Amino acid sequence: MPRQDLPLPEGHYLTLPSGLRLHYLDEGEGPVVIWLHGSGPGASGHSNFKGNYPAFAAAGFRNLVLDLPGFGRSDKPADVDYDLAFFVAALHGFMDTLDLPRVTLLGNSLGGAIALGLALDQPARVERLILMAPGGLEERETYFRMEGIQRMVTIFGEGPMGVEEMRQLMSLQLYDASQIEEALLEERAAVAVTQPDNLFSSMRVPNMTARLGELACPVLGFWGIDDRFNPPGGADKMLAGAPRARFVMLNRCGHWVQVEHRDLFNRSCLDFLHHG
Template identity: 60%
Template sequence: MNATPTESQHADAHGNAQDKSRSAPPTLQAPKGIFTEVPGGLTLHHFEAGSGAPVVFIHGSGPGASGFSNFKHNYPQFAAAGHRAIVVDLPGYGASSKPADVNYTLDFFVSALRAQLAANGIGRATLLGNSLGGAIALQYALDYPDDVDSLIMMAPGGVEERETYFKMEGIQKMVSLFTNRQMNRLTMRQLLELLVFDRSLVTDALVEERLAVCEQQPPEVLSTMRVPNLTDRLGELKCPVLGFWGTDDRFNPASGAMRFLEHCADARFVLMNRCGHWVMVEHRRYFNRECLEFLAEQHAA
């Protein structure tokens, strides 16, 4: 693959989103990561924890997004339960390359992820993705069914027409602010508060963490992003699907859950009220527990 993984220190990132059932957790710091050169001149970043059956964490889109930012409260529990947690930064996000001369299409993301995983010897795995990451996981499973054990998705994209998504309050706000280069501490906070039901989860540390990445992102990351409606292909999925959706989601309509239940051979979805677009952040304990039970079932079968 002409890929060369090298170990390097990931840029410091901090977050302390609070679970209401416990006291505020200590500040978390991103672990050391691996940078992999893949065809097309991209350098892609990921980090790992644990060993065992691999689970690939694929984050969503948006200003300042990264694998660590999205999954800092999840991957340690997966690793502790005996899984190899692989947390990627997509092209245009986190510590990965952020080219301005490409189109950020679903095929582009899937191709980049495929090259990144292959270069690091990661074969058959469970793919876990939220929003755009869910759409990438879905397309990957359709393109490479023999390499996907199961899918875990939170409010995945790719099951509505583009016009439907652009009617959502969160999408409209995100595209307007980012493509017009209006991101600052205030607007970043406003945008992040649209992602969650409980605004107290949006801390100063989270705002700073996202801004640090956002300042490096070209507008093309969102302006050229294209995700087709894959609803008609859901019946082709060969792997089991576990999904989560917040009914207060202001980015992806929760009605998308029914697309999977109506078309997939083996799918279960959990709908949660008082929850926005970030199930894995807003209800992290429940999310982690349900995912690990699902994976245990699959491996015992």
């Protein structure tokens, strides 16, 4: 059963045919946007996107803010490999269970890689992609040379994470760490202690750069040039490879464009969704 004492809003649950139980928020009415958060200790859909999806709901979109398996209020099995195929299968099952034939996928970091993976495997199911510093564009060794990834592995490996440990980690997500809210640290610290050890040790995301030319849908992307988790050069790969891509590059911005430049992000995405 899900923990009821997590400091996160509780929305809806569904169970996939595999038995995996997923939690999600369902806000607004209209064309569907599925929100896919990034990785890291304590992550959840709400903690990644709390400043964004309400604006989309007000603009006439139905927002399904998913907690990926291993995160938030969703199931966190300790006997699976958390590789890209596992996450893409869970997302595919989520869409099938809710009878969603075609959606916009919006993903940050790991969530961006999952969005790319589904768009490549099931192109007819994806109308548009919105990506923020998506994973899946480098080899694993490249990611593990990044300062933020190295620090995340060290802190998580040192044992249970409290608010202060989470503060150390989250300060690397942003260019301006003063934007970190205490509520965010408390949310993520509470989730982190529920996550299994195999979540990060078994996480594998292949480099999909060579397949970007297969993307059939329009892509809007964002990247902060001060990103310490994911090399900003991935934007050049997307622009060179994807037939219908545009990217917004931001200075004085880290891994969380949607947090550090909330208004610009929301406006740009809504313009893309309304007008293409």
